[in-house]
């Protein structure tokens with residue numbers, strides 16, 4: 218541990234001795250926020266056209282729910298039969314249709330609500346927005362019915378009280394949020410790219426020390442190879458987590474951008490992504506024969522993948538065929554989770570993205586460990 | 600007591616045998632010379648002693664302890680001056696030495712003291728705050744040494760520490776080696792400069808193609824060649840010289856032509872100087888001087904390997 222600290226100290230001091238590195242590691246993320254705020258500064262007037270297919274008839278709860286959706290900002294409602302809804306969605310006249318099944322209100326009262334189906338072609342932001350709010354509304358009613366414990370009169374009373382109080386969600390609108398959210402989303406997109414390059418640079422120190430042979434000196438001392446590599450990883454993680462903290466802090470506290478999800482959650486997601494970035498950069502270092510080659514590999518890998526994953530501009534702008542490549546890129550899953558949470562979905566819904574990020578980190582780490590191990594056999598470090 | 604014992608040490612890279620059954624022992628307080636041509640296996644041997652390369656076969660003991668089993672003990676007591684300079688260009692001379700000494704667990708005021716001492720020792724006492732990129736080749740070499748001695752190793756391994764530097768820096772380095780040795784440090788000194796090794800080493804081993812071909816004191820090594828004499832004839836021009844004919848002279852074992860000197864290695868018992876001169880005169884070569892050379896390590900190496908160490 219003492220050895221590791223000694224090595225960490227050296228790497229930190231010699232890294233932050235030059236002002237260029239301050240700019241690279243901490244200045245660029247700040248620049249990225251500015252850029253994001255400038256380019257995404259104007260809220261677009263989003264209107265969401267929603268078709269309502271009511272198969273439940275004139276039940277109070279169903280009608281209230283429909284009214285709630287209608288009351289959300291930026292939504293236009295049209296009631297229509299199922300077949301027509303399908304047609305209009307395909308034609309692009311509707312963004313989404315909500316289908317309330319027969320007996321919906323009854324199932325809500327009994328505390329076990331049947332789900333409202335959402336039909337949309339694109340799985341658009343708009344439909345996610347509606348879905349997220351709708352789910353929360355229904356969840357609240359389910360809670361009421363649980364509290365009523367099966368008694369209908371009690372339910373009616375609690376429900377009436379609930380309606381009388383202001384529903385907190387209705388204050389938030391898609392329109393209000395879109396500017397701030399888009400800025401935050403774009404900042405995170407840029408940050409994701411910068412984190413990769415920062416991690417790559419820091420792992421590159423391992424290669425540089427091999428090239429200037431100081432690595433041999435370290436290996437001839439009682440310091441173990443494990444302490445040596447872990448010191449590099451620790452510095453790497455520390456620096457890019459600092460990037461994350463700085464970016465989130467400056468974005469929300471100084472520029473007042475509302476990220477649309479709890480800061481702690483954003484921080485957690487980005488730290489997870491930091492693990493991916495560091496393990497990927499180690500894998501690149503393990504495969505590269507020189508720091509020059511590692512630099513070239515990083516350029517080749519980090520930039521195009523970030524473009525394809527939607528870090529710089531929305532992937533919708535890319536040809537369909539290329540859009541699906543995004544599923545194989547960790548940056549995409551970070552942004553996907555981030556974007557979903559901005560729409561107010563429950564944390565549980567981003568668990569798949571989180572797991573995918575974890576898998577990426579594990580995969581890259583194992584690749585790096587395997588490759589470094591093989592290098593060791595060939596003694597190419599001498 | 601022997602500080603270092605190497606027992607039938609081998610290293611193979613794939614099929615290639617770089618070090619072949621090397622056995623040596625070095626006593627405490629010696630300056631042991633390790634001589635060999637390029638690619639002979641010197642660095643490979645040294646890297647195994649310094650735990651930088653895995654041993655293929657054989658054993659190395661430092662102060663009686665197997666270095667593979669007691670790696671930390673061995674590493675603590677060894678300092679290595681690598682053949683190629685290994686320092687941080689973006690750290691000052693002081694920071695370099697301090698960092699490497701710190702790897703041995705030294706901290707605080709002791710670390711500071713030893714760092715200053717090591718820099719002073721190699722004559723960089725007034726260059727603490729200078730970055731190595733502003734150093735001459737010789738100064739970098741000296742910093743390279745300082746980084747290896749600040750933790751006060753019992754055995755200092757120097758892998759060609761004087762390659763490609765000016766005479767002044769070289770003298771400085773040779774003097775510091777002697778001084779270090781007087782202070783109680785045992786030194787394993789690798790070189791392919793004969794004169795250096797002759798000047799400072801107590802005992803010498805000659806390695807060729809991975810094998811030790813001779814080992815002993817300077818006297819013992821030179822005794823190998825007492826049945827030989829070396830006659831150097833300086834001439835005006837070697838244009839007409841015919842090594843084939845010269846080699847046919849009775850007793851002559853070897854003829855080498857270097858610049859304007861014809862170097863004969865010959866059986867000491869045969870009187871053939873006249874014949875040599877006659878042959879040169881017959882070829883119309885103008886003789887400037889004739890000298891009989893004392894046997895030196897160069898001639899020992901030449902005798903043993905049939906090659907000169909320099910090529």
Ligand SMILES: Nc1ncnc2c1ncn2[C@@H]1O[C@H](COP(=O)(O)OP(=O)(O)OP(=O)(O)O)[C@@H](O)[C@H]1O
Nearest residue numbers: 596599612617635636637638639640641642643644
């Ligand atoms: N990692 C390696 N893989 C394969 N062959 C190697 C490796 N390291 C050294 N060799 C070979 O082993 C032989 C001995 O090399 P070594 O570096 O020990 O020579 P040396 O005596 O130090 O020579 P020099 O005076 O040039 O430094 C050389 O032929 C070299 O090519």
Ligand SMILES: [Mg+2]
Nearest residue numbers: 641642643682
């Ligand atoms: Mg060598």
